[in-house]
Amino acid sequence: xxxxxxxxxxxxxxxxxxxxxxxxxxxxxxxxxxxxxxxxxxxxxxxxxxxxxxxxxxxxxxxxxxxxxxxxxxxxxxxxxxxxxxxxxxxxxxxxxxxxxxxxxxxxxxxxxxxxxxxxxxxxxxxxxxxxxxxxxxxxxxxxxxxxxxxxxxxxxxxxxxxxxxxxxxxxxxxxxxxxxxxxxxxxxxxxxxxxxxxxxxxxxxxxxxxxxxxxxxxxxxxxxxxxxxxxxxxxxxxxxxxxxxxxxxxxxxxxxxxxxxxxxxxxxxxxxxxxxxxxxxxxxxxxxxxxxxxxxxxxxxxxxxxxxxxxxxxxxxxxxxxxxxxxxxxxxxxxxxxxxxxxxxxxxxxxxxxxxxxxxxxxxxxxxxxxxxxxxxxxxxxxxxxxxxxxxxxxxxxxxxxxxxxxxxxxxxxxxxxxxxxxxxxxxxxxxxxxxxxxxxxxxxxxxxxxxxxxxxxxxxxxxxxxxxxxxxxxxxxxxxxxxxxxxxxxxxx
Amino acid sequence: xxxxxxxxxxxxxxxxxxxxxxxxxxxxxxxxxxxxxxxxxxxxxxxxxxxxxxxxxxxxxxxxxxxxxxxxxxxxxxxxxxxxxxxxxxxxxxxxxxxxxxxxxxxxxxxxxxxxxxxxxxxxxxxxxxxxxxxxxxxxxxxxxxxxxxxxxxxxxxxxxxxxxxxxxxxxxxxxxxxxxxxxxxxxxxxxxxxxxxxxxxxxxxxxxxxxxxxxxxxxxxxxxxxxxxxxxxxxxxxxxxxxxxxxxxxxxxxxxxxxxxxxxxxxxxxxxxxxxxxxxxxxxxxxxxx
Numbered sequence: 121x122x123x124x125x126x127x128x129x130x131x132x133x134x135x136x137x138x139x140x141x142x143x144x145x146x147x148x149x150x151x152x153x154x155x156x157x158x159x160x161x162x163x164x165x166x167x168x169x170x171x172x173x174x175x176x177x178x179x180x181x182x183x184x185x186x187x188x189x190x191x192x193x194x195x196x197x198x199x200x201x202x203x204x205x206x207x208x209x210x211x212x213x214x215x216x217x218x219x220x221x222x223x224x225x226x227x228x229x230x231x232x233x234x235x236x237x238x239x240x241x242x243x244x245x246x247x248x249x250x251x252x253x254x255x256x257x258x259x260x261x262x263x264x265x266x267x268x269x270x271x272x273x274x275x276x277x278x279x280x281x282x283x284x285x286x287x288x289x290x291x292x293x294x295x296x297x298x299x300x301x302x303x304x305x306x307x308x309x310x311x312x313x314x315x316x317x318x319x320x321x322x323x324x325x326x327x328x329x330x331x332x333x334x335x336x337x338x339x340x341x342x343x344x345x346x347x348x349x350x351x352x353x354x355x356x357x358x359x360x361x362x363x364x365x366x367x368x369x370x371x372x373x374x375x376x377x378x379x380x381x382x383x384x385x386x387x388x389x390x391x392x393x394x395x396x397x398x399x400x401x402x403x404x405x406x407x408x409x410x411x412x413x414x415x416x417x418x419x420x421x422x423x424x425x426x427x428x429x430x431x432x433x434x435x436x437x438x439x440x441x442x443x444x445x446x447x448x449x450x451x452x453x454x455x456x457x458x459x460x461x462x463x464x465x466x467x468x469x470x471x472x473x474x475x476x477x478x479x480x481x482x483x484x485x486x487x488x489x490x491x492x493x494x495x496x497x498x499x500x501x502x503x504x505x506x507x508x509x510x511x512x513x514x515x516x517x518x519x520x521x522x523x524x525x526x527x528x529x530x531x532x533x534x535x536x537x538x539x540x541x542x543x544x545x546x547x548x549x550x551x552x553x554x555x556x557x558x559x560x561x562x563x564x565x566x567x568x569x570x571x572x573x574x575x576x577x578x579x580x581x582x583x584x585x586x587x588x589x590x591x592x593x594x595x596x597x598x599x600x601x602x603x604x605x606x607x608x609x610x611x612x613x614x615x
Numbered sequence: 616x617x618x619x620x621x622x623x624x625x626x627x628x629x630x631x632x633x634x635x636x637x638x639x640x641x642x643x644x645x646x647x648x649x650x651x652x653x654x655x656x657x658x659x660x661x662x663x664x665x666x667x668x669x670x671x672x673x674x675x676x677x678x679x680x681x682x683x684x685x686x687x688x689x690x691x692x693x694x695x696x697x698x699x700x701x702x703x704x705x706x707x708x709x710x711x712x713x714x715x716x717x718x719x720x721x722x723x724x725x726x727x728x729x730x731x732x733x734x735x736x737x738x739x740x741x742x743x744x745x746x747x748x749x750x751x752x753x754x755x756x757x758x759x760x761x762x763x764x765x766x767x768x769x770x771x772x773x774x775x776x777x778x779x780x781x782x783x784x785x786x787x788x789x790x791x792x793x794x795x796x797x798x799x800x801x802x803x804x805x806x807x808x809x810x811x812x813x814x815x816x817x818x819x820x821x822x823x824x825x826x827x828x829x830x831x832x833x834x835x836x837x838x839x840x841x842x843x844x845x846x847x848x849x850x851x852x853x854x855x856x857x858x859x860x861x862x863x864x865x866x867x868x869x870x871x872x873x874x875x876x877x878x879x880x881x882x883x884x885x886x887x888x889x890x891x892x893x894x895x896x897x898x899x900x901x902x903x904x905x906x
Contacts, residue, residue, distance in 0.1 A: 280889075374866065589749050600896075606748075
């Protein structure tokens with residue numbers, strides 16, 4: 121790990137009164153985590169070497185150094201995983217909800233018991249700050265298993281008048297921004313509803329999903345009920361095109377989602393997609409501004425902006441534009457960018473070099489199109505690893521690339537509006553429709569905005585809240601299907 | 616020579632609340648027993664489809680924000696109008712079909728009842744399919760269903776009226792606007808349905824009806840970015856795969872079912888909220904609760 125670089129913010133003239141980030145002593149999370157040299161595929165209840173005989177390295181994005189070698193599954197490996205899931209299906213779906221529930225409760229408990237180890241591993245493999253993996257990712261993953269465990273024997277009450285049945289064998293492909301949490305989002309409802317799964321974690325963050333496989337062994341989950349195949353995009357394509365699945369669930373970019381949907385277009389196979397976003401975040405002049413600023417910060421700089429529902433388009437009512445920008449700049453100065461394992465770190469490492477290059481090129485494009493960059497230049501970034509300073513751009517026009525494309529990084533485009541009508545029009549002017557945020561003190565306005573904003577999740581006077589009981593998912597080109605809550609179960613049953 | 620020459624009706628497309636001839640300038644023949652003669656229906660083109668999508672898109676926000684009570688009354692009015700034209704519809708069902716007159720009237724009656732059934736859903740579906748979610752923490756968290764948007768409907772040939780009415784009313788009652796492709800082999804009942812809809816206070820563009828061949832229209836419907844969902848039944852495997860492939864580009868929702876002809880008569884099943892649900896998007900609101 122790189123040495124923590126002390127913030128040097130105070131040495132730089134600050135144009136707004138107070139000092140910003142204080143100098144803190146390093147506070148590294150020291151819980152040791154054992155990482156094996158290599159990890160095989162988890163198929164039919166055992167770890168095995170890939171038939172492909174190929175392995176790839178997973179890196180620590182904060183150091184750029186490899187952590188472990190991981191199996192790269194080819195089409196034959198995917199075949200094996202699908203066969204194992206198919207073989208396990210009849211006994212798993214007939215096991216009965218009450219017994220299935222107990223397995224899921226056990227998994228939830230084991231995640232809680234191994235929480236710190238999983239948090240550290242998540243941070244090492246993915247680059248996110250330890251305080252986020254410790255306080256959000258891992259507890260929420262446990263919560264998802266616990267919540268869905270309770271549904272397993274109550275499915276007959278979940279769907280008014282209909283009799284739910286399992287769909288069958290589910291292929292599930294997840295991204296690198298919330299690795300264990302996404303695995304939980306996918307696996308927990310699928311198992312609760314009596315399905316079996318083949319899960320493919322992202323190439324850059326496979327380690328916590330493989331730890332989850334160890335937990336499945338610990339709790340004696342029957343072999344084949346969940347199979348985990350690691351690999352890159354090609355493995356994903358094998359999964360998407362495999363005829364052995366009854367259902368395919370994908371979380372990732374809209375661009376890849378299109379390819380997955382095309383590959384998965386085989387007859388009556390079910391599909392759910394949780395894709396990209398360019399979520400609008402609207403601040404009215406009457407909003408509680410201190411809280412709104414925190415909402416903006418959490419909305420775009422949480423998890424380095426690697427969040428599909430990040431509030432990446434900020435719309436500020438014109439009369440408070442200067443005030444908001446002044447406060448946002450001030451707040452941005454207090455963000456600590458650096459060693460993700462340091463408990464004081466706010467913004468960790470960018471997950472992979474390709475993503476880093478993409479983010480940098482978007483910021484360049486933004487400036488060349490005429491926007492003004494605001495960033496904190498006084499913090500030295502660690503050497504080694506992949507880093508990007510949190511920033512925002514003003515003077516952004518709706519036609520600018522940075523106002524239209526999903527950047528998936530800590531980059532905020534700031535725009536203004538004069539009337540609620542204009543805010544709505546500009547907010548909805550996107551093919552995406554994942555999330556939206558709105559801040560105002562007026563109750564009636566909140567509801568009208570929430571009604572007319574085109575998005576699957578609307579955060580009113582808050583942002584980036586998640587829970588297992590709350591359905592999450594998009595409309596328009598942000599995908600279809602929900603994850604979480606009673607509505608999330610729908611994606612894993614046939615009625 | 617007969618004493619009086621019949622005045623035959625020109626059968627047209629129904630787009631944006633107007634009866635129009637096809638841009639294609641082409642028609643195809645259908646046997647109609649009423650006059651013991653052949654009538655000619657429009658062969659809708661890609662341009663007609665695009666006009667329909669435009670009309671359906673313009674009608675979206677008005678229909679979606681109309682109250683469930685109002686939408687319910689309009690669907691009920693459709694049932695009333697169909698009841699008035701029961702005999703005429705029975706005759707239209709006879710075109711190219713071997714149903715007995717009694718069977719035809721039974722199908723018309725079932726279609727009327729289906730409309731009445733869905734009319735009742737329009738102000739209840741939110742309560743059945745939405746709800747409050749118990750999240751830990753000081754938040755109100757509610758989920759409300761909203762219409763998906765513009766829905767393309769591809770009904771089977773049989774039962775020519777009942778299936779089309781069931782597949783139309785489900786997305787319609789929930790606030791979607793629609794483009795209905797008349798069954799290729801038996802297009803007359805659906806075409807006549809347009810005349811019933813036009814006199815039922817259904818706002819212009821909320822229902823658009825095209826006649827013609829699926830081959831001409833289905834692919835373009837799958838490609839069109841402003842069509843948000845397609846509802847189809849009993850498509851051939853390769854047609855369905857092609858439809859899904861083309862729909863992938865715009866992340867379109869494809870709802871496809873295999874349904875036998877007798878199954879359409881099962882009212883409890885075909886009028887269940889789960890037939891409406893595929894055309895709804897769940898919107899979840901979070902709001903802190905604090906003083």
